Amino acid sequence: MVPFILRSRIALFAFFLMFLIPILEQSLRGLTHLLVCNSDAKTPFTLVVSEKGDPLMASSARLTRDVDPNPCKGLDLNLGARAEGEDRVAITVPISNTTTYGWQGSVRLSLGNTTVPVKIGEIPPKQTREDTIVFQLPRGLHELDGSLLLGP
Amino acid sequence: MSAQALMVPRMSYTAVRRFLLFAGLIGLVLIAGLGYARGVDRLEVIATILFIPVFVALFLWGIKGGVCAGLLAAVAYATLRYPAIQVVGSSRFLGLILSRTVGYVVFGAMGGWAASQLESSLEKLELYDQVDDETKLNNARFFLENTDMEKSRAQRYQTIFSVATVDVPRSALRSLSSRQQQSVLRDLGGMLTSSIRTVDSAVHARDDLRHRFAVILPETGNEGARIFTQRLAHRFGEQLRRRSVNLEADLEFAAMTFPGDETSFSELQGEFEQIDQIEHPEASLLRNTSQAEEEGPEH
Numbered sequence: 001m002v003p004f005i006l007r008s009r010i011a012l013f014a015f016f017l018m019f020l021i022p023i024l025e026q027s028l029r030g031l032t033h034l035l036v037c038n039s040d041a042k043t044p045f046t047l048v049v050s051e052k053g054d055p056l057m058a059s060s061a062r063l064t065r066d067v068d069p070n071p072c073k074g075l076d077l078n079l080g081a082r083a084e085g086e087d088r089v090a091i092t093v094p095i096s097n098t099t100t101y102g103w104q105g106s107v108r109l110s111l112g113n114t115t116v117p118v119k120i121g122e123i124p125p126k127q128t129r130e131d132t133i134v135f136q137l138p139r140g141l142h143e144l145d146g147s148l149l150l151g152p
Numbered sequence: 153m154s155a156q157a158l159m160v161p162r163m164s165y166t167a168v169r170r171f172l173l174f175a176g177l178i179g180l181v182l183i184a185g186l187g188y189a190r191g192v193d194r195l196e197v198i199a200t201i202l203f204i205p206v207f208v209a210l211f212l213w214g215i216k217g218g219v220c221a222g223l224l225a226a227v228a229y230a231t232l233r234y235p236a237i238q239v240v241g242s243s244r245f246l247g248l249i250l251s252r253t254v255g256y257v258v259f260g261a262m263g264g265w266a267a268s269q270l271e272s273s274l275e276k277l278e279l280y281d282q283v284d285d286e287t288k289l290n291n292a293r294f295f296l297e298n299t300d301m302e303k304s305r306a307q308r309y310q311t312i313f314s315v316a317t318v319d320v321p322r323s324a325l326r327s328l329s330s331r332q333q334q335s336v337l338r339d340l341g342g343m344l345t346s347s348i349r350t351v352d353s354a355v356h357a358r359d360d361l362r363h364r365f366a367v368i369l370p371e372t373g374n375e376g377a378r379i380f381t382q383r384l385a386h387r388f389g390e391q392l393r394r395r396s397v398n399l400e401a402d403l404e405f406a407a408m409t410f411p412g413d414e415t416s417f418s419e420l421q422g423e424f425e426q427i428d429q430i431e432h433p434e435a436s437l438l439r440n441t442s443q444a445e446e447e448g449p450e451h
Binding site: 004007008010011012014015017018019021022023025026108111113114115116117133134135136137149 | 172176179180183184186187191192193194195196199200203235236238239240241244251252255258259262263265266267269270273276
């Protein structure tokens with residue numbers, strides 16, 4: 001049996017140790033990595049899922065005066081899309097790193113009020129990493145946007 | 153001013169528990185706030201906030217409460233992710249939800265165990281604490297238990313014992329800083345320990361007016377106790393003057409022997425009992441609770 005004093009000390013240690021769980025779950029890696037930069041995708045989409053045929057996709061670039069179009073210099077997110085069936089759309093999420101440093105990246109895709117985190121992970125210097133995510137959409141008009149989230 | 157207000161602030165186990173709960177809540181809010189400020193995904197910030205009810209539950213209901221609240225928090229997190237699961241399927245979120253579930257449940261179980269262990273340690277301390285924090289001598293509770301035992305022994309075996317007391321007025325130490333006061337009290341404690349026999353027991357307790365030093369002297373008669381007390385009071389006085397304590401009069405002292413001085417003995421025990429109740433306000437409550445548990449439902 002563990003002595004009383006030792007047990008109390010272990011309990012106190014465990015009490016402080018357990019706070020590492022919420023800290024570690026806000027990990028520096030993966031979906032919840034701490035951000036140093038956040039920028040919107042160059043190409044947001046509007047998806048139209050009709051009753052018959054493949055979904056229609058329209059893309060448009062936003063031009064805003066006096067606003068830096070890409071605050072994450074050297075890192076680009078350029079969304080791509082293709083139809084996968086009547087109500088399915090595959091969105092390709094590539095992040096290109098043109099810097100000489102490695103970065104941790106993820107993308108937050110926003111479909112109306114729903115956000116879908118896409119983990120890209122480490123993007124080595126001068127390379128591109130991507131992921132493809134398939135959306136199953138109900139009929140109607142949907143606006144899809146992406147935000148690039150970068151951390152060290 | 154009440155006697156309790158004049159005592160050194162001593163945290164009861166309930167106060168320690170509240171303090172830990174409060175500190176933990178502040179910690180979790182800080183972690184969530186930091187995540188929010190650093191731009192962590194809002195849903196993940198909410199996921200961190202979900203640790204708060206788990207933390208409260210583990211404090212209130214131990215491991216069971218922590219684990220149950222952890223599972224509920226995992227369900228709440230999965231519900232928050234449900235709109236996204238509907239759109240892209242569950243496979244993308246399975247790992248995330250699983251890791252969150254493990255996090256909540258482990259947090260609840262580990263915290264629940266730690267909280268219940270700490271609580272039982274504090275309860276035990278409250279019930280069995282016999283050491284005076286300031287002088288490392290015995291405290292008022294020890295005095296009560298030991299004098300009761302000596303009384304029983306004296307009655308059973310027809311023996312005698314004496315108690316010597318020397319009182320240092322608290323007003324005399326007020327000119328010193330709290331650190332100096334502690335040092336003086338430790339000095340007196342050390343002096344007392346070196347002046348007594350192995351079978352004797354030295355006690356320090358404080359009420360609202362005095363620091364009370366007492367020595368339980370088994371197998372000692374009235375005359376011996378009186379001489380010992382006189383010398384002790386004299387040595388205490390000299391030591392205090394050496395430490396720049398301004399004593400307006402000589403220190404009060406008393407010696408009483410059992411059997412013989414039953415009335416003054418009962419009065420002294422009553423005074424130490426009051427001090428013990430102020431020092432350990434929850435101990436009697438805990439004793440009653442554990443007694444009721446031992447007696448069971450039939451009583």
